[in-house]
Amino acid sequence: MNVLLVYAHPEPRSLNGSLRDFTVNHLQQAGHAVQVSDLYAMNWKAVLDASDYPEREAGAPFNPSLESKHAFQHGTQAADIAREQEKxxxxxxxxxxFPLWWFAMPAILKGWVERVYAYGFAYGVGEHSDTHWGDRYGEGLMKGKRAMLVVTTGGWESHYSPRGVNGPIDDLLFPIHHGILYYPGFDVLPPFVVYRTSRMDEARFAQVREALGQRLDTLGTTAPIPFRQQNGGAYEIPALTLRADLAPDETGFAIHVA
Structure with a gap:
């Protein structure tokens, strides 16, 4: 298996750094090929702007989607973007x-998504008609690939429980799981979340490593989150609302999971 680890933490000696090293070693010892995009070590440019498209018309208004589409189609994207797409x-x-910072991924990782997910690569693909609304949410160029989040947070697990003050962890991660990963076609595995990271001793770290190793050993067999496919009949097109007979009288993120 070819595994890409996109890693976002500024301190290599942190808990995240130790988990990254464990992941790479564990996967390689199991015979997998691994590439790592260490965004802080790469000094990754997080801001999408006109400089990402060096051959754009000088002085023209900057339209990120159109510029992204043109550059992707003509091979004129910034070199760092093209390298990540190849990975x-x-x-x-x-x-x-990544660590959960202010209820979301670090800005540098969000910037990786914004710049690498070009029009025609991660979105803007497939026909739009009365029965099919683009290749997305279960379709797209990432279809057949798998994805998983490895997340650390200082809060207790109970803080992220269904009645926890921070909100359910599944809800907090839904925009990433459903929007960033499922949208371009990934099969999204349940996340591996490490809670209460400030209370980590050697004994607990050993337990975390063992649990993470088990998840890494089953990357190819773990059942993905059963999100509803957009063009599979569950949604009214073009309104893209869930059919009235599915999860009737319910709302919220959970209705998009079968």
Whole structure:
């Protein structure tokens, strides 16, 4: 298996750094090929702007989607964007590893998504008609690949429970799982979340490593989150609302999981 680990933490000696090293070693010892995009070590440019498209018309208004589409089609994207796209093409499985900062991924990782997910690569693909609304949410160029989040957070697990003050962890991660990963076609595995990271001693770290190793050993067999496919009949097109007979009288993120 080819595994791409996109890693976002500024300190290599952190808990995240130790988990990254464990993941790489564990996967390689199991015979997998691994590439790592260490965004801080790469000094990754997080902001999508006109400089990403060096051959755009000078002085023209900047339209990110149109510029992205043109540059992707004509091979004129910034070199760092093209390299990350090649890694995604190469990968069978993608791991996004990051600390949960202010209820979301770090800005540098969001910037990786915004710049690498070009129009025509991660979105803007497929026909739009009365029965099919683009290749997305279960379709797209990432279809057949798997993805999993490895997330650390200082809060207790109970803080992220269904009645926890921070909100359910599944809800907090839904925009990443459903929007960033499922949208371009990934099969999204349940996340590996490490809670209460400030209370980590050697004994607990050993337990975390063992649990993470078990998840890594089953990357190819773990059942993905059963999100409803957009063009599979569950949604009214073009309104893209869930059919009235599915999860009737319910709302929220959970209705998009079968």
């Amino acid at each position: 995604l093409r190469w990968a069978d499985t993608v791991l996004l590893q």
